[in-house]
Amino acid sequence: MTLELASCTYAYRRWSAPVLDDFSFTAPSGLTILLGPNGAGKSTLLKLAAGVSRPRRGTVTFDGVASHTKSYRRAVAWMPQHISPLPSLTVREYVAYIGWLKGMSRSEAWEQAAQALSRVELDDQAGTKTTRLSGGQLRRVGVAGALVHKARILLLDEPTAGMDPRQRRVFRDTLNSLTEDVQVLMSTHDVTDLAEEADHVVVVSAGRILHAGSTEDFLAHTPSGSAPGRAAEGAYSALLGSEETGL
Numbered sequence: 001m002t003l004e005l006a007s008c009t010y011a012y013r014r015w016s017a018p019v020l021d022d023f024s025f026t027a028p029s030g031l032t033i034l035l036g037p038n039g040a041g042k043s044t045l046l047k048l049a050a051g052v053s054r055p056r057r058g059t060v061t062f063d064g065v066a067s068h069t070k071s072y073r074r075a076v077a078w079m080p081q082h083i084s085p086l087p088s089l090t091v092r093e094y095v096a097y098i099g100w101l102k103g104m105s106r107s108e109a110w111e112q113a114a115q116a117l118s119r120v121e122l123d124d125q126a127g128t129k130t131t132r133l134s135g136g137q138l139r140r141v142g143v144a145g146a147l148v149h150k151a152r153i154l155l156l157d158e159p160t161a162g163m164d165p166r167q168r169r170v171f172r173d174t175l176n177s178l179t180e181d182v183q184v185l186m187s188t189h190d191v192t193d194l195a196e197e198a199d200h201v202v203v204v205s206a207g208r209i210l211h212a213g214s215t216e217d218f219l220a221h222t223p224s225g226s227a228p229g230r231a232a233e234g235a236y237s238a239l240l241g242s243e244e245t246g247l
Protein backbone atom coordinates (compact mmCIF):
# COMPACT_ATOMS: atom_id res chain seq x y z
CA MET A 1 0.00 0.00 0.00
CA THR A 2 2.05 2.92 -1.24
CA LEU A 3 1.16 6.52 -1.89
CA GLU A 4 3.96 8.04 -3.87
CA LEU A 5 4.81 11.45 -5.25
CA ALA A 6 7.54 11.00 -7.85
CA SER A 7 9.56 14.01 -9.05
CA CYS A 8 6.61 16.36 -8.64
CA THR A 9 6.83 20.03 -9.53
CA TYR A 10 3.99 22.30 -8.57
CA ALA A 11 3.45 26.08 -8.70
CA TYR A 12 0.23 27.92 -7.86
CA ARG A 13 0.62 30.24 -10.83
CA ARG A 14 2.00 29.60 -14.26
CA TRP A 15 4.92 32.00 -13.92
CA SER A 16 5.57 31.80 -10.21
CA ALA A 17 8.41 29.79 -8.67
CA PRO A 18 7.39 26.22 -7.80
CA VAL A 19 6.43 25.54 -4.20
CA LEU A 20 7.55 21.95 -4.71
CA ASP A 21 10.28 21.31 -7.26
CA ASP A 22 11.24 17.81 -8.35
CA PHE A 23 9.77 16.62 -5.06
CA SER A 24 9.59 12.92 -4.26
CA PHE A 25 7.91 11.39 -1.26
CA THR A 26 6.58 7.98 -0.26
CA ALA A 27 4.06 7.92 2.58
CA PRO A 28 5.28 5.56 5.32
CA SER A 29 2.99 3.03 6.97
CA GLY A 30 1.09 3.87 10.17
CA LEU A 31 0.75 7.43 11.45
CA THR A 32 3.07 10.02 9.98
CA ILE A 33 3.27 13.56 11.29
CA LEU A 34 4.18 16.31 8.86
CA LEU A 35 5.91 19.25 10.48
CA GLY A 36 7.33 22.47 9.08
CA PRO A 37 7.12 26.24 9.37
CA ASN A 38 4.29 28.29 7.86
CA GLY A 39 4.57 28.27 4.09
CA ALA A 40 6.88 25.20 4.01
CA GLY A 41 4.64 23.35 1.56
CA LYS A 42 2.80 20.88 3.83
CA SER A 43 -0.70 21.73 2.56
CA THR A 44 0.56 21.73 -1.02
CA LEU A 45 2.03 18.25 -0.53
CA LEU A 46 -1.26 17.02 0.96
CA LYS A 47 -3.30 18.56 -1.89
CA LEU A 48 -1.13 16.81 -4.48
CA ALA A 49 -1.39 13.56 -2.53
CA ALA A 50 -5.17 14.00 -2.34
CA GLY A 51 -5.38 14.49 -6.08
CA VAL A 52 -7.11 17.87 -5.71
CA SER A 53 -4.09 19.62 -7.24
CA ARG A 54 -2.20 18.17 -10.19
CA PRO A 55 1.57 18.48 -10.48
CA ARG A 56 2.99 20.34 -13.47
CA ARG A 57 5.53 17.55 -13.78
CA GLY A 58 5.85 14.19 -12.05
CA THR A 59 3.32 11.60 -10.94
CA VAL A 60 1.15 10.89 -7.92
CA THR A 61 0.07 7.28 -7.47
CA PHE A 62 -1.40 4.92 -4.90
CA ASP A 63 -0.31 1.35 -5.46
CA GLY A 64 0.47 2.42 -9.00
CA VAL A 65 -3.01 3.93 -9.61
CA ALA A 66 -2.92 7.54 -10.87
CA SER A 67 -4.39 10.33 -8.73
CA HIS A 68 -7.00 11.51 -11.22
CA THR A 69 -8.84 8.17 -11.21
CA LYS A 70 -12.01 7.20 -9.39
CA SER A 71 -10.37 4.33 -7.51
CA TYR A 72 -7.63 6.66 -6.27
CA ARG A 73 -10.22 9.14 -4.97
CA ARG A 74 -12.02 6.34 -3.17
CA ALA A 75 -8.81 5.06 -1.54
CA VAL A 76 -7.58 8.46 -0.38
CA ALA A 77 -9.35 10.78 2.08
CA TRP A 78 -8.42 14.43 2.47
CA MET A 79 -9.33 16.87 5.17
CA PRO A 80 -8.44 20.37 3.95
CA GLN A 81 -6.92 23.03 6.17
CA HIS A 82 -9.93 25.28 5.68
CA ILE A 83 -13.35 23.65 5.91
CA SER A 84 -15.99 25.76 4.17
CA PRO A 85 -19.48 25.31 5.61
CA LEU A 86 -22.23 24.88 3.04
CA PRO A 87 -25.22 27.04 4.01
CA SER A 88 -27.90 24.67 2.77
CA LEU A 89 -26.51 21.49 4.34
CA THR A 90 -26.82 20.03 7.80
CA VAL A 91 -23.81 18.39 9.41
CA ARG A 92 -24.94 14.88 8.47
CA GLU A 93 -25.81 15.92 4.92
CA TYR A 94 -22.38 17.53 4.59
CA VAL A 95 -20.53 14.38 5.65
CA ALA A 96 -22.81 12.16 3.55
CA TYR A 97 -22.20 14.45 0.57
CA ILE A 98 -18.44 13.84 0.89
CA GLY A 99 -19.11 10.08 0.99
CA TRP A 100 -21.26 10.37 -2.13
CA LEU A 101 -18.57 12.41 -3.93
CA LYS A 102 -16.15 9.63 -3.06
CA GLY A 103 -18.32 7.10 -4.84
CA MET A 104 -20.64 5.71 -2.16
CA SER A 105 -24.32 5.18 -2.85
CA ARG A 106 -26.63 7.75 -1.27
CA SER A 107 -27.95 5.32 1.31
CA GLU A 108 -24.50 4.00 2.24
CA ALA A 109 -23.13 7.56 2.53
CA TRP A 110 -26.08 8.56 4.73
CA GLU A 111 -25.58 5.55 6.98
CA GLN A 112 -21.81 5.92 7.26
CA ALA A 113 -22.12 9.68 7.91
CA ALA A 114 -23.97 8.93 11.15
CA GLN A 115 -21.22 6.54 12.26
CA ALA A 116 -18.44 8.98 11.35
CA LEU A 117 -20.19 11.74 13.29
CA SER A 118 -20.47 9.56 16.32
CA ARG A 119 -16.71 8.91 16.21
CA VAL A 120 -16.06 12.67 16.51
CA GLU A 121 -18.85 13.09 19.09
CA LEU A 122 -21.00 15.22 16.83
CA ASP A 123 -24.07 12.98 16.68
CA ASP A 124 -26.05 15.55 18.63
CA GLN A 125 -25.30 18.19 15.96
CA ALA A 126 -26.22 15.98 12.98
CA GLY A 127 -29.24 18.12 12.12
CA THR A 128 -27.52 21.50 12.64
CA LYS A 129 -26.65 23.64 9.61
CA THR A 130 -22.89 23.67 9.04
CA THR A 131 -22.92 27.48 9.05
CA ARG A 132 -23.93 27.44 12.73
CA LEU A 133 -20.88 25.48 13.95
CA SER A 134 -17.87 26.80 15.83
CA GLY A 135 -14.41 26.57 14.26
CA GLY A 136 -13.50 23.53 16.37
CA GLN A 137 -16.79 21.78 15.55
CA LEU A 138 -16.18 22.40 11.87
CA ARG A 139 -12.75 20.75 12.17
CA ARG A 140 -14.50 17.70 13.64
CA VAL A 141 -16.92 17.67 10.71
CA GLY A 142 -13.81 17.66 8.51
CA VAL A 143 -12.44 14.65 10.37
CA ALA A 144 -15.81 12.87 9.98
CA GLY A 145 -15.67 13.67 6.25
CA ALA A 146 -12.27 11.99 6.05
CA LEU A 147 -13.55 8.92 7.91
CA VAL A 148 -16.87 8.47 6.12
CA HIS A 149 -15.79 6.49 3.09
CA LYS A 150 -13.34 4.19 4.86
CA ALA A 151 -10.33 5.27 2.84
CA ARG A 152 -7.03 3.42 2.98
CA ILE A 153 -5.05 6.57 3.64
CA LEU A 154 -6.18 9.69 5.48
CA LEU A 155 -4.53 13.00 4.60
CA LEU A 156 -5.36 15.42 7.38
CA ASP A 157 -4.32 19.06 7.22
CA GLU A 158 -3.98 20.43 10.75
CA PRO A 159 -6.95 18.41 12.03
CA THR A 160 -6.56 19.44 15.68
CA ALA A 161 -6.28 23.21 15.09
CA GLY A 162 -8.93 24.90 17.20
CA MET A 163 -10.07 21.72 18.97
CA ASP A 164 -10.48 21.90 22.74
CA PRO A 165 -8.38 19.52 24.90
CA ARG A 166 -11.17 16.95 25.27
CA GLN A 167 -11.75 16.83 21.53
CA ARG A 168 -8.02 16.48 20.89
CA ARG A 169 -8.15 13.40 23.10
CA VAL A 170 -11.20 12.06 21.25
CA PHE A 171 -9.34 12.67 18.00
CA ARG A 172 -6.28 10.75 19.25
CA ASP A 173 -8.55 7.89 20.35
CA THR A 174 -10.09 7.91 16.88
CA LEU A 175 -6.64 7.64 15.30
CA ASN A 176 -5.76 4.81 17.66
CA SER A 177 -8.97 2.97 16.79
CA LEU A 178 -8.19 2.89 13.07
CA THR A 179 -7.28 -0.52 11.82
CA GLU A 180 -3.62 -1.21 11.20
CA ASP A 181 -4.02 -1.17 7.44
CA VAL A 182 -5.13 2.48 7.39
CA GLN A 183 -2.31 4.96 6.86
CA VAL A 184 -2.51 8.51 8.20
CA LEU A 185 -0.48 11.47 7.05
CA MET A 186 -1.27 14.59 9.01
CA SER A 187 0.21 18.05 9.23
CA THR A 188 0.29 19.83 12.56
CA HIS A 189 2.03 22.58 14.47
CA ASP A 190 1.18 20.77 17.67
CA VAL A 191 4.51 18.99 18.04
CA THR A 192 4.44 18.38 21.74
CA ASP A 193 1.46 16.09 22.18
CA LEU A 194 1.54 14.28 18.86
CA ALA A 195 5.11 13.44 17.96
CA GLU A 196 5.34 10.76 20.63
CA GLU A 197 2.30 8.93 19.22
CA ALA A 198 3.43 8.98 15.62
CA ASP A 199 5.25 6.15 13.91
CA HIS A 200 7.08 8.51 11.58
CA VAL A 201 7.90 12.20 11.43
CA VAL A 202 8.58 14.18 8.27
CA VAL A 203 9.87 17.75 8.49
CA VAL A 204 9.40 19.95 5.45
CA SER A 205 11.07 23.31 5.00
CA ALA A 206 10.94 25.57 1.94
CA GLY A 207 9.53 22.78 -0.22
CA ARG A 208 12.22 20.26 0.73
CA ILE A 209 12.19 17.30 3.07
CA LEU A 210 14.57 18.19 5.86
CA HIS A 211 14.03 14.99 7.81
CA ALA A 212 12.07 11.77 7.31
CA GLY A 213 12.28 8.81 9.63
CA SER A 214 10.86 7.04 12.64
CA THR A 215 9.71 9.07 15.63
CA GLU A 216 12.68 7.62 17.48
CA ASP A 217 15.05 9.01 14.83
CA PHE A 218 13.30 12.36 15.08
CA LEU A 219 13.55 12.49 18.88
CA ALA A 220 17.23 11.59 18.68
CA HIS A 221 17.70 15.22 17.57
CA THR A 222 16.48 16.48 20.94
CA PRO A 223 19.20 18.67 22.45
CA SER A 224 20.47 17.46 25.79
CA GLY A 225 19.01 19.42 28.66
CA SER A 226 15.59 19.92 26.97
CA ALA A 227 12.84 20.46 29.52
CA PRO A 228 10.76 17.36 30.34
CA GLY A 229 7.84 17.11 27.92
CA ARG A 230 9.55 19.44 25.43
CA ALA A 231 11.66 16.80 23.66
CA ALA A 232 9.73 16.94 20.38
CA GLU A 233 9.80 20.72 20.31
CA GLY A 234 13.55 20.64 20.96
CA ALA A 235 14.15 18.09 18.20
CA TYR A 236 12.09 20.13 15.76
CA SER A 237 13.94 23.37 16.55
CA ALA A 238 17.29 21.60 16.33
CA LEU A 239 16.42 20.19 12.90
CA LEU A 240 15.37 23.58 11.60
CA GLY A 241 18.47 25.22 13.05
CA SER A 242 18.12 28.98 13.11
CA GLU A 243 15.10 29.00 10.78
CA GLU A 244 11.68 30.16 11.90
CA THR A 245 10.21 27.10 13.66
CA GLY A 246 6.57 27.96 13.18
CA LEU A 247 5.68 26.44 16.56
Ligand SMILES: Nc1ncnc2c1ncn2[C@@H]1O[C@H](COP(=O)(O)OP(=O)(O)OP(=O)(O)O)[C@@H](O)[C@H]1O
Nearest residue numbers: 012013019036037038039040041042043044045081
Ligand atom coordinates in the same frame (compact mmCIF):
# COMPACT_ATOMS: atom_id res chain seq x y z
N1 LIG B 1 -3.65 29.41 -3.17
C1 LIG B 1 -2.39 29.85 -3.23
N2 LIG B 1 -1.99 30.72 -4.17
C2 LIG B 1 -0.72 31.12 -4.26
N3 LIG B 1 0.28 30.71 -3.42
C3 LIG B 1 -0.07 29.84 -2.46
C4 LIG B 1 -1.41 29.36 -2.31
N4 LIG B 1 -1.44 28.50 -1.27
C5 LIG B 1 -0.19 28.44 -0.79
N5 LIG B 1 0.63 29.24 -1.49
C6 LIG B 1 2.06 29.43 -1.27
O1 LIG B 1 2.70 28.17 -1.33
C7 LIG B 1 3.70 28.05 -0.33
C8 LIG B 1 3.44 26.80 0.51
O2 LIG B 1 2.18 26.96 1.15
P1 LIG B 1 1.49 25.78 1.99
O3 LIG B 1 0.11 26.25 2.30
O4 LIG B 1 1.67 24.52 1.26
O5 LIG B 1 2.40 25.78 3.30
P2 LIG B 1 2.15 25.08 4.70
O6 LIG B 1 3.43 24.41 5.06
O7 LIG B 1 0.93 24.25 4.67
O8 LIG B 1 1.94 26.35 5.66
P3 LIG B 1 1.03 26.54 6.99
O9 LIG B 1 1.77 25.86 8.10
O10 LIG B 1 1.04 28.02 7.15
O11 LIG B 1 -0.32 25.98 6.73
C9 LIG B 1 3.68 29.36 0.47
O12 LIG B 1 4.71 30.18 -0.02
C10 LIG B 1 2.33 29.96 0.13
O13 LIG B 1 2.42 31.36 0.12
